[in-house]
Amino acid sequence: MTALSQQNSSPAGDRAAGPRSIRPHGSAGTLLRITRIAFQKPWWVAIAFASTLVAATLQLMIPIILGTAVDQTQDALAAVDGGRGALLKTAALLFVMAALRGVFTTLQNYYAEAVGHTVGYQLRRAYYAKVQELDFSFHDKVHSGDLITLGMLDLEGVRMFFSTGIVRLLLLSTLIGVGGYILIGTDPVLALAALSFVPFVGWRSSVTRLRLRATWLRLQERLSVLSRVMEENLAGIRVVRAFAAQSLEMEKFRTASLSALELARERVGIRVRNTSAMTFSFFAAMGLVLWIGGHKVIAGEISVGTLASFLTFMTILQMPVRQLGMLVNSFARASTCGSRLFDFLDFEVPIREVPGAPALVLSEGRLRFEDVSFTYPGTERPVLRDVSFEARRGETIGLVGPPGSGKSSLVHLIPRFYDVTGGRITIDGQDIRDISLRSLRQAVAVVQQDVFLFTTTLENNIAYANPWAREKQVERASESARLHDYILNLPGGYRTVVGERGVSLSGGQRQRVSIARTLMLDPSILVFDDSTTALDANTERSIRKSMRENAANRVTVIIAHRLSSLMDADRILVLDDGRIVEEGSHAELLALCGRYRALHDLQVGNDAPTGGTR
Amino acid sequence: MATSHQRPPRATVGSHRVEEEMFGRVFDGRVVRRIWAFVSPYRLKVAIAVIAVLVFTGTQVVIPLIIRDAIDNGIVTGGEAALTRAVLLFALVILINFGASFVQENVVGQTAENVLFDIREAMFSHLQRVSMSFMDKTEVGRLMSRLQGDVNSMQEFLETSVLSVGDIVLLFGIVASMLWLDVRLGLLTISVLPILFLVRVFWLPRARKAFMAAHEANSVANGALAEAIHGVRAVQNMNREDVNLALYTEKAETNLQAHLTAARYAQVMVPIVDTLTGLAMAFVIVVGGSMVLGQTLEVGVMVAFLFYIQRFFDPIRSLTMQYSVMQRAMASGQRLTEVLDIEVTIRDKEDAFALTRDTEGSIEFRGVTFGYDPAHPVLKDVTFRVNPGETVAIVGPTGSGKSSAMALVNRFYDVQQGQVLVGGHDVRDVTQRSLGRHIAMVLQEPYLFTGTVFENIRYNVVDASEEDVVNAAKAVGAHDFIAALPEGYGTLLGERGGSLSLGQRQLLSFARALVADAQILVLDEATASVDSYTEMKIQTALKRLLQDRTGLVIAHRLATIRNADRIIVLRDGQIVEQGTHDELIAQGGLYAGLYRMNHTSFDDALDTGL
């Protein structure tokens, strides 16, 4: 595993972007950074650029050659045969030029695409790594739908920038620059006429770029809202149906949909106005060339061939100018998407290990909370206050308390899903913030309250924490979770694929899969966060029994509401509003006649024939 | 670890079904008809767009002709007037071109957006009605990709199909103009076309395969990313980051290679097209030039030909591009149609009856047999009645069919035998809307929406007052923690209410059911993640609230069960006992046995062995 981790330790995108100090700000910086990532393939970039230059230049030869050909046909002095020979040469030259241009255009396009896809590949990996690295509190705040949009749509916008932005820009500038140079050398006045559209087009595109950029951001937001409305409706369809809330939901959908539609249409308007105006200015320049050039030919200042080559030059520009709209769009999109994407990739994960942190060394397996306080990032109310307790290997700690008293929060601190805001947590005397995250999480496993199952076979789900496990191990874990028999009865056995969120399993079965896969970690500290609510008590008791067999090697923490689940605990902590209000064994707490006793009496029922009925 | 260099045998990231990425035929009449139904409200606009495209294309064909006119009749012969006339004509044509291009792109763009949103609305609205059993089987992610990805590729399709019309017309326009200018030269130029078609015959199937592979590799990688985002907590919990990144890298790499291959196929046509262009121009120079020299052709015609040839291949090239867009669109269209065609098995009868607030709140099961798969019933011949104002508890082990029975009350599914009656009416005879309003449910798994606490509790009762909401929250003991939130009831809840504890979410979903203020309250293990003390408080409040309402309660805890007027014991989908707590104890049957033995099916009756 170490080999993999080294290989993956630094996201490629970051490396590409260079040191943090030159982190870009604003759109120019973003575009620069994308360019720098592209330069990770320097040879490809070089080939793409060189081919673009060559292809553009070859393309510019074509009008000149055509002009020559036209002039050759006008050469009244040449004998028909001699003229034909000259034409043949010109035609051959043209043919070669066109073919070469094709070859270089291919190189240009291919390498531009290839660089773009490589950028995409780098960013995808960096993005994936970052998603996995970001801590719980980040994911608490950011909607998963927005992360998906960022990782797919925005990333795509950035990826395409090299081919649809940079290379196209280079092509267009070469065509206009070199072409302009040649034209001015041929006839300055006519050249000015031919290029008269350039300033207008430049101005239009920068204006449009800004407007598209601004609306793109807003559109993204509205589309996010729309997809959130749809996603939540579909995921919560049972609630929607139970409350007959379809019309309310349609209302929500329509509001979100209309506001996105409005903006999408507005953007079409902006884009179209821009493209049409640019094309028009281009054609107007062509008309000017025809008018001025025509008079010049009549006045004998230039030949028909020269006029033809000017006009052909303009035809060559026609396609790139029409594509200028796309070019502008590409710049707008890349800078917007890029800054969002890079903000994400640069986000400093608060929970990470100090460089060179040593691995956890387990000796007696002692977990200690020392005056631990905790407040969720971005909130003010402390969720835990001055919590102190200790547990040794072999011990079981029970946690009870009303909803929101901080039970889940407490256990989430142990594997550092969140960091304490006061006090410290140690394992065998080592502050958990000083040891490597991997070794910590290898030692601590939490059976979560909400079960997320991966869409794959039961076998893979159970072996999730240890995909190298042998079949025996998988079976043993599922046996401990009292799942083995159930699985064997399924037609597909361990190969049965379970759904996205475990759709085809019942709540109790899902909880058991979750328990089994946690056992695969063979943790030194095992936490059950209220994870047997959907199990019938028989099964639960049986699972508890199998847990007890291995309990000697670990600290077990059980959060539960059924006090029967906690009876084996060496110590039970009663939590209220983030504080430990009672602490002791089952018997001690009963004797205390406090809160625990009250819970107990409620559950057993005062008038129920407790105790003695045997 | 030595093994880490190999691929772990039991690990995958993302799930992907190949079959749904299949490219469709380029043309599927049935799909086109369905999509046309969405376009036809805009057919006037489509007509305008097509006319604009034709005009636009026309101007493009005409421009070289004007230039020819200017050269032959003005410039070469020194006719200033003819030149002026030609330039004025040119100005007129480009004005028309400007207008047509504006109208065309604007109308096409706007209409495509409209159609896209209409299709999405139709699908979403349909999904509100399709049967629950379909929704059970279908992953939300799949539906979302229908509602987004597929709908978007339809939009692309609509835009390109209008442009394709333009391209085809342009191609014919150019060919016609060339033949009209000079038949021999025209034929000579066109003669390069068969070469192109021949090459394409070889190229197309291979290229298509490459494009398909690229498209699919992309979906695969995206699916894996989506999984990483949704399952991030489980991934971190189980230390799978490194393995997953390695597996994902493989997919990203496959994706990269597939796209590089596709790019190669896409680009290989460029030099061929360019060479053919060069060839055609060389023909014109040699043959046409000789004719000009021999005075049998005007030079302007030759120039016009050279112009045409340069534009000649553009439509062919973009038609090739549009071909794969079309294929993709047909596949998307097919999948959209599938969603729109999902049968609505549960629908209101023509003369469905609406339950009103005055309808009594009774529930009755008469010989109900039901299975998600009819061959394996989960409820077998279940008969019971809950009278108005009564509270009945259903108990039984996990998987005995309790939640299924609740789902039938709300007609999430239709029974196979017998009938379910609410307020004395078969649920199949009443409108689903009124049924939903007559019953308030707390589902086994709490579900909250993005929005404020207030909006979540109020949910469908849009005219609920602040007081109603606060009262409901107080009844379930949620008021205190809500008040302590930064913005109280106005606090925005994140995705699925993630910033609340599970127990708190359960309380909110309970409060939501109370605000709905229905005649019947159905609670499915509504307090499983709540401690007994809080639960007891809720019970006390409920007793008051349920006074003249009907309650159907699934619970494990004794306190809840004993409060019920009657208890129904379910096992393997069959009612094995029913009666009051005391009656059942006196009967000495299963319930009593379980209870007396403190069998923990009613789990909080403690093991007394200790």
Ligand SMILES: Nc1ncnc2c1ncn2[C@@H]1O[C@H](COP(=O)(O)OP(=O)(O)O)[C@@H](O)[C@H]1O
């Ligand atoms: N991700 C979160 N962000 C902010 N607040 C949270 C988050 N998770 C829980 N809380 C708050 O912290 C408190 C304790 O929650 P939790 O530890 O989940 O309670 P429980 O004891 O029910 O497990 C609650 O008031 C809850 O609203």
Ligand SMILES: Nc1ncnc2c1ncn2[C@@H]1O[C@H](COP(=O)(O)OP(=O)(O)O)[C@@H](O)[C@H]1O
């Ligand atoms: N949506 C569903 N699709 C198919 N089978 C289901 C579905 N929901 C529940 N089941 C199956 O029906 C049986 C009864 O489930 P359920 O009514 O949820 O039981 P309970 O609520 O008593 O625990 C179980 O075997 C379960 O696997």
Ligand SMILES: [Mg+2]
């Ligand atoms: Mg909790």
Ligand SMILES: [Mg+2]
């Ligand atoms: Mg259930």
